[in-house]
Amino acid sequence: MIRNIVQILLLIFLLQSCNQNNNKVTHKHTNDLIHETSPYLLQHAHNPVNWQAWKPEVLERAQKEDKPLLISIGYAACHWCHVMERECFEDEEVAQMMNENFINIKIDREERPDVDQIYMDAIQLMSGNGGWPLNIVALPDGRPFWGATYVPKDNWIKSLEQLTKLYKEDKNRVVQYANDLSNGINAINLVENNTDSGVYSLDQLEAAVTKWSQYFDNFLGGYKRAPKFMMPNNWDFLLHYATTQSKPELMKQVNTTLTRMAYGGIYDHVGGGFSRYAVDTTWHVPHFEKMLYDNGQLTSLYAKTYAVTKNELYKKVVEETIGFVKEELLDESGGFYSSLDADSLNENGELEEGAYYVWTKEELTRLLGVDFNVFQDYYNINSYGFWESDNYVLIRDKGETEIAQKHGISITELHDKMKKALQVLEKERSKRAKPRLDDKILTSWNGLMLKGLVDAYRYLGKEEYLTLALDNARFLEEEMIKKDHSLFRNHKEGKSNINAFLEDYATVIEAYLALYEVTFEDKWLEHSKSLLDYAQIHFLDDSSGMFFYTSDEDASLIRRSIETNDNVISASNSIMAKNLLKFHKLYPEEGYGDIAVRMLKNVQLNFDTSAQGYANWLHVVLYENQNFYEVAVVGENYKAMGKEIGKSYMPNSILVGSKKEGPIELLKNRDVEGETLVYVCIEGTCKLPVTTSKGALEQIKSFSE
Template sequence: MNRLKDATSPYLLQHADNPVEWFPWGDEAFAEARRRDVPLLISVGYSACHWCHVMAHESFEDEGTAALMNERFVNVKVDREERPDVDAVYMSATQAMNGHGGWPMTVFATPEGHPFYTGTYFPRQQFQRLLTGVSNAWTGDRAAVLEQGSKIVEALNERSALPSGPLPTPDTLARAVRSLAGSFDAERGGFGGAPKFPPSMALEFLLRHAAAQAAGAARDDAARDDAAGEGSGEEAGATGEAAAAMAVHTLEAMARGGIYDQLAGGFARYSVDADWVVPHFEKMLYDNALLLRVYAHWWRVTGSVLGRRIALETADWLLAEMRTPEGGFASALDADSEGEEGKFYVWSPEELREVLGEEDGDWAIGLFEVTGTFEHGTSVLQLRQDPDDPERFARVRSALLAARAGRVRPGRDDKVVAAWNGLAVAALAEAGALFDRPDLVEAARRAATLVDELHLDGDRLLRTSRDGRAGANAGVLEDYADLAEGLLALYGVTGEVRWFRRAGTLLDAILERFSDGAGGFYDTAEDGERLFQRPQDPTDNATPSGQFAAAGALLSYAALTGSARHREAAEAALGTVTVLADRHARFAGWGLAAAQAAVSGPIEVAVVGPAGDPATAALHRTALLSPLPGLVVALGEGDPGGGDSGGGDSGEVPLLQGRGPVGGEPAAYVCRGFTCRMPVTTPAALLAELAAGA
């Protein structure tokens, strides 16, 4: 029976025609397992997962294997991207039982959902033996199986939450830099060995820390020690230099390696080697949104030409390849095409000569380091140095893109995930403002509008949609937090108060429905579906942890509103960072970035003046170009009287209240904790005030 045909998940739809009688996750599957008195077989994966495809072809499309599954189990297919909560609880069990996890994840569970045997990918013959063995154990030694499931659930639920501590201090952040330095690959960039994942959240922290130290160094020693709040003397300067060096080396190495698509832009999920050469070829929205923002911030901190190029190419790739007809952004591009991983992206020397001709082909072979070391004599393209002939490079690149367009493209998972679209909204809005690209801001606005109008019902957020139809799965903490982060960034760029207002609604929902009562947050709402464990993971993974994302958004909102409630909640949630900073800083990057903003203030800038006035725009752009950690910008027409004087936004954005133009001229107010310095009316004066207030 085809129970997946109406799914909004492309991953589930990939399995809709399997001979396996799949159930989607839900009450029907559990009821059927109880009725038949058989275990659940829960298979968790996602559409861009290479080994998920392999197991599907080997086992789930095989009539004999499917018959065994159907006879002895109730089979449940789960898209981990739609149900991260289900994935999280069973991944905890898988890691506890096996010492490692991964996808596809294979879980055998009681009809109550309690796992008793878990694994990942199994080749067909091994999988068939496993199916028989588990079924025999269920029928022949039921008591032992049930006891195993109960013990696992009990052990997982007894795990204490990660301890918390006080709000991170400047010394905490300096220790985190030293912790990151301890695992830094000074030769190749990045942290640790192979495989290497883009450390987006840690890079954001390092750039913020470097910017904070640079701001302190720009003042005289006495003023820095008294006012900067960032440490002092040579030690503070040293951590700033170390942070900048690690960030720059990693950003450059990734941009020049095979993990980056040198023709069309966009980053692959990770590199299987330590040199960033051989990618695992799927491209994920969340990676590229995070990296777009980090590369734009690299340019903002240092003026890097490479950072600007990579940011803009990644933004253009998002618009060209990932935008959906409804205005949102799709989840992922597959690793495979024509049944082969990476086939769309790799080239042989002969192919380059065929497309480009002998002379340009040989030049491209050397430039892109195409040595034929992959399967079938192919290579991924690298660009370890800038071409000596930019016009020739542009011609070659255009020809190769045109030739590649004729290949079979990887599949696209076109579901819209609220959290990842929130990350894209933040990145595109900021990049559009920094690089004077109104089309990027408009793309951010369209994505925000889609999620706002389709995924939200009051303060209830649905995680996914597809083809303009919302899915049924409730949003989790990262959806609320990342979307709030994106909407606050979009408000800061556009001054459109609807985004500020909606962010406040989302953050209030977090405080009311996700709190653990001890300063942290659960990953699911208190009134959501009850699993055997309520997931709570404060550490970063491929995306910022929900807790750290919530802390960052709460901090920004507090800076715009003066709300002690939101500020205190942010600081409490950041207590975990203090515990992680010394030994596990790699898994707390987003929390460290938020903590750096908290330690630095963050600085608040109110820009007031008529919309469309060039003087207002100049002040606004100056504020947005500041690299000060976590700086927030409020934009409106101003409210010199302290109430809503008809300017529109000032009555709803407290940072604008009581602040108006000066002498009829647009003005900017630099504040910290709602205590403001004297307003200024020129970009040069605003730069001076930002330097003095940092």
Template sequence: MTHENRLAREKSPYLLQHKNNPVDWWPWCEEAFETARRENRPVFLSIGYSTCHWCHVMEKESFEDEAVAALMNDTFVSIKVDREERPDLDNLYMTVCHLMTGQGGWPLTVLLTPEKKPFFAGTYIPKETRYGRAGMLDLVPKVNLMWQAQRAELDKSAEHVTAHLQAFMTGQMAREAEGEIGEAEMEKAYASLAERFDNHWGGFGEAPKFPTPHILLFLLRMWARHGKADGLAMVEKTLIAMRAGGMFDHVGFGFHRYSTDREWLVPHFEKMLYDQALLSLVYTEAYQITGNPAFRGTVKEVLTYVLRDMRSDTGGFYSAEDADSEGEEGKFYVFTTAEVEEILGPENAAVVQKAYGMTAEGNFLEEATGNRTGANILHLPKGLDDVAAELGIDEKYLAETLLHARQQLFAARNQRGRPLLDDKILTDWNGLMIAALARAGRALDQPDYTHAAEAAANFILHEMRDEDGRLLHRYREGEAGLSAHAEDYAFFLWGLVELYEATFDSTWLEAAAALAGDFLDRFRDAERGGFYFTASDAEQLLARSKEGQDAAIPSANSVAMLVFTKLARLLGVPDYEGYAEEVARAFYPDASQHPAGYTFMLCAVDLARGKSMEIVIAGEERDETWQAMRRAVDSRYLPGAVALATRPGLEKIAPWTAPLTPKDGRTTAYVCEERACKSPVTDTAALESLLKGSAS
């Protein structure tokens, strides 16, 4: 019978991956720490996630090894945590790792006293010591010896680290704000990004290169705000390069996590839901600005992937797909020239190999040796016009050939062993996907995207709340659980606001207003402004953090600032604008020093301080003018605007709209700009004129 540890009873796919380890794992629970206290053992805390490549490496190398497991079981109470289920724990102990080592990443390894206080932190630890990195076989006995012989010193170290952690987090929050994030920070961030921009390949900095969509969203707003053509050019170059590179899955669509090189060629192959959401949002906005059909096409490709492979029967969206399959990173995604010839035949294979930069020796290197494997990451090194010219064929024929070939390669690839699907549904990441789908549905006139956003929002509202109506964080296998964090509230609120503007169904605004009240009651720092990561009634950890800096995804505070600014204008509630301003003041000390780390917060600042606009369409939805006005609003890039329509019920949630009625029985658009209202207009051309003037 296969051995199972306590993780077999968990819901997390990451924890379940470790259920057969010989390590006597516990999930994070008070009983584990009680056991550590009773047996006088230190705690081995390991934090990772299901699609983390080096987490897999450490598991296979150490946690599946009987010798390592025996040492761990004799020494520690070992706890496994899924960082996506418990971002509060990950946030806390990753801060510890940064403070102790100056570095961070996953797998995160932290040694704790039974009082949850850290005395050692690191990331990946090999089985055996090499290259100066202590291995598990040496480290564990050393820790055991120190715990028995030098316990007082370890306790003193843990107390010191904990005090430093608490002082750091308290200091971050308590620093007196001497101003409010504004124009100066936006200009400074723009200059910093322009300096770091890779003029040859797009993106920012050297390798590895991350997509960081909120940087691109900020640059688009600087283009709209100040006419910075270079900002738009940086975004366009980056979006084109990412779509052409190996970062994009040219066979099945969707973006991989990041590129290991400057050229966007060799990705880390995992696919995250939040990347699909935020990148589709950037491509949508870029399409609205430029009208480039390639950007529209990329949005549709990404959302094709999401709706095909990442959507559950419930309507919610799964979290991620792994980088590894059959024990190798990228194996599912790469092709040899021989494989392509077998699938397509020699004539079409030659076209595909030329277009996608394939060679017999391959461009994908074996990880351990660096040798070429013959496998190719498909990418587009040249434009299709150049490829057609080199092959001496018509460009339309080339496009049709590649379309048919992609379908054949996709079918053949699906016969392979797929990467692991992390099928847990997270409220925060679903909030981002709802926002992206709703915006794309509007901008691209694709109702199916809006319907998918509605289904996901309904799922969360009905299945991912507790008996008191409070949001829960995770759903899997028919069960919702885990207390929600600030990101769950902020991101889902963003999704609800975008969904209202996509549907004009006031149900979504009512839900947003109710959840906003709970968010304010339980997460707001009433003394200093901003929102804590955890709720006031959540598990009490060593410190309560309040994050403002934007990382792989925007921070909860950045999104909250955007959401409350939008809600203030949609609902006519000035207090909401005040909460948004509190965020801008709370994070001013750090943002003024490092504004390029706060680019989504700067997007919110742009909304709050830029050219504001409220657009209300009054009339019957079936009317042609109403439809034309709707398209005029949806098709434009209007980052400072909020849009409403006077359907029955809106006046209850947004009383300020009650007097806005059709003029002389005709569909009427009311436009207010910079808190001053224009004359109502009853024809689409007049509305377009107002919008055009406001967008400039």
């Protein structure tokens, strides 16, 4: 009996072993990227190309072997990166050509933005445009001499053959071109030290914004162009400017833009959250990848604009966007993942852009039944909402009153029907293959999301958002901050690596300072200041007064970049300038304000012609030309009083608080037994204290009149 049982158990074990062996995925090729953690690099770990990650020893090997570098840069959610991989990098013929003649390096631009910046500047100098995948051929020391974005297989082979021949037969010419190009790459990054001028004035700012406003799309929001990127820092500044300088036309443009983006297909009406950009002028068809950095910044923007307008649509967008981030991008550690891919498997098992998100009319009719007629009016299941191949992307363009009246129902009934319909679609969509997840955790993008959560809590008041913010802040504290107050850039599978860049410091400093303002917990202020002081020591360029993108602790590249242009993410230097101005209000003896003003003067000559490209810098212009309020709350009820004051949108202010004395001068010698007092100050000079939030807000209003 026992023998039979043993035989049966042995048979089961053998069958399981066979099944495991049969299920084991085997790969014909494996390269050095198998040792990396980046999902993008791991996607290429089984290419026949002998890819390696960017490391000093790889460049040393290239110089020893006198082989040019072939550097290919992309990211996990990049559609055309996947296309080029299928057509070129998975091809044996292409791989043989690349392996024989080049040292091949794959870079995740999100892990190594320092390298990406340099080569993006290079290709823009060479061709006038850029994008990803970004493919560069460079000398063994990293100086580029050729570049392209997406290239089909035949053209790719021809290009590499010509470059190989040129490098072998006319190397001097290649070196001369690389020298000239490197000089150009360095020249466009120079920042002149402007010591003569005063700070940009409000009159100058008004003229610059007037010129900027010529590009507004007054009907559809955003700008008169396609594709349309959301550019949250543009509308964030215009919100600040419109509210503090009484510019109703600009406020109207902010509202038009935020409403149209929320109505558009760029916003996921079923699951919440925004895609990266729209390919058209109506915000209809997105490039379907969803990035953490967009959703973090847009959470901030919509929360602030809700504080000003009390528009329920903006509140809904904040709630649903945080819901999406929590559902799809939140790691159990409290960190946030980077992105969801644009591509997902369609019903035929093939990767297709947008397959997860789009609907056919037949599907919607079947799923929604009697509510389809209302739904098709609400979300334009018609020629306006049609995309391609029988697919529709949900988009709104009508007010709810108009639709409710047409169908003879109340607004409440309309809301109920649409809520129910979207729940049906969400359940149906959950059966589809999800887009691929990039589960690396980047410090700077987490800083942006943390700031978004803080702003959502500040202006919407939901405790859940503060809980998420504190979990994320502690994750950054425990996993990304080193003992010397430096930062890691990247976290994956429990390990942090890569030294952080200036954008990591800038965004976390800003987020921690904002978190202090809603919690009054001293440690967040202390962390923020420690990171600021570290950055000042290791990133500040004494000659220009700007901050380098890379630390002096890191290996040098062909250029030590200085980032000044505000793009989809604000320039690290503009965020630092704002941080420094705010810290000056708290620590006036430290010299932070002098650094910030010097930085502003160095870039302000660009504002006349390109205000939108320096939108985040323009906050500093307003800080310097308007009253900036330091609001100190001291006493037993300091947290509740601070929360009440913080609900009001006051971009030109900083809020501090303590039960008795705090760690900064503004909080010393101000406590009175049995009282909770609010002090409204400018540069440390305060009005008489008041005992209510209403009284404090009235004092701020009277200061500005």
